[in-house]
Amino acid sequence: MNFRSPTFTRRACVAALLCALPVTQALAQSAWPTKQPIRLIVPAPAGGASDMIARTVAESIRHDLKQAVIVENKPGAGGIISVETMLGAPRDGYMLVLSPNSLVTENPYSYSFRYDPFKDLAPIAEVASVPLVLVADPKLPVKNVADVVAYVKAHPGKISYASYSPGTLSHIKGMQFNKAAGLDMEHVGYKGSPPALTDVMGGQIQFMFDGMGTALPLAKTGKIRPLAVTSAARSPFMPDVPTLAEAGYPNLTQIMGTSVWSTPDVPADIRNRMRQLLLKAVASAEVKSQLAALGMDAGNPAQTEAELQTMLKTENERTGKALKAMNYKP
Structure with a gap:
């Protein structure tokens, strides 16, 4: 008995490869992540x-x-x-x-x-x-937001606030606070919270709106002073710190x-x-x-x-x- 091998044309081979391609891709994707x-x-x-x-x-x-x-x-x-x-x-x-x-x-x-x-x-x-926290150099004679407003107005053109990067919420909140309270604080942008907070602690910068995550450990040790949070309600992590809404600035909640x-x-x-x-x-x-x-x-x-x-x-x-x-x- 003679057996004939099947004949595969080039077109049939290409078609077979194309049909197998989606399966190969699916197997590669399902194997993620291994390589x-x-x-x-x-x-x-x-x-x-x-x-x-x-x-x-x-x-x-x-x-x-x-x-x-x-x-x-x-x-x-x-x-x-x-x-x-x-x-x-x-x-x-x-x-x-x-x-x-x-x-x-x-x-x-x-x-x-x-x-x-x-x-x-x-x-x-x-x-x-996370909410932002308005923080201050603890050496300043400010205990609350009203004190900040009074202090800045008593030192026109001499007070700065930091942001962890220009154009971010940290910067915007400072701008909004400036406008809402009629202040003239100068913005100084940084590349991240750590260098900005270092300058707040060192007294080169007076204030900052910083994220709770980086502000909390420094506030606990007294290296910065928290004055207000931007959340709608007080943070359970800083229950004694009022909201900006409580301080009279509800439009800064975020x-x-x-x-x-x-x-x-x-x-x-x-x-x-x-x-x-x-x-x-x-x-x-x-x-x-x-x-x-x-x-x-x-x-x-x-x-x-x-x-x-x-x-x-x-x-x-x-x-x-x-x-x-x-x-x-x-």
Whole structure:
């Protein structure tokens, strides 16, 4: 009996390869992450609030995946350096950005981006939120917001306030406070909270609106004096510190969120898996406890991606209106 081997034409081979390609891609995506460490790029220096959030979240993901998760600090330029680092990398889910939401809600009004923050970036999940705290050099004779107003007016043209970066909520709150209270404090921008707080403690700068995470440990040791928080209610981490609304400035109420972003063209299954890892992290008692120790609240696991995107666009518009009302020039 004779057996004839099947004949494969070139067209049939090509067709077979094309049919197999989606399966190969799916297998590669489902294997994520196995080939290299995941990198969380943070547009802030080591020791800042964003850095502390990133390291807390990274440890949770590392535990779940049994995979290396590396936090890389690339501060400056309103997050541009961090984002462009991610945009220049393969879109395979191994490089993400963890940043305050100011990355898209505030920084576009202060920096010239070569990318569209709402088209070229896609938020995965919000992982933390925190109010800002108006803090002062503890050597100053001020105990509350009214004292600040009186002190600044008694020293016209001589008082400065710091921000952890120009154009961020830290800067905007100072501008809004200046306008609302009729003050003339001069803004001094820094690259992150640690160097700004160092100058507040040293007396080179008198005041600052800083995130609770970096302000809390210094306030506890008396190195800075907290005067008011920007949240709607008093913070459980500083229960004796009044809100700005209590001090007579309700329009300055606002909290700062921190989220994780990828590019929108990262495969959907990888984005979804990372989102589930992040939501599991912020829902865990361990992460909540670690963030609470830093004066922060964990993100809301029930928040959808669509809700987060809508919130970010709303905050962007709110910031634009606030800056326009103050004739802000970057």
